[in-house]
Amino acid sequence: MSKFEQLLTQIAQNKLGIETLETRKSDSLDFHDVAVWCLRDALEAAFNAGVEQGRKATKSDKANS
Template identity: 65%
Template sequence: MSQIDTILTLIAQKHLGIDTLQTRHADSLDFHDTAVWCIRDALEAAFKAGVELGASSPKATEAEIAKD
């Protein structure tokens, strides 16, 4: 599991009460009734995790940016 997948799974577990983000091919397992405030908390946690991950990542050089 990638670092991002791990972070998203932890957020889903903590804020949404969802055990896994893997498709399980069963409506009762793949669809969830979630309060809007829980969704907001999960989105805020994901945003903060992205900011932290971005701040700790090495910055691209001008040559790498020009290559794209």
């Protein structure tokens, strides 16, 4: 599993209570009722992770210049 996939899985687990993002071919395992505030928290966590990755990439680019 890539770091990106691990991050998404961690967000799904922590914010949405979803054990895995793997398709398990079972409606009861693949479809989830999620409160809108939990979905908002998950989207915010994903956005913040992207911002942090961008900051790290910018710092790395500046250090290599």
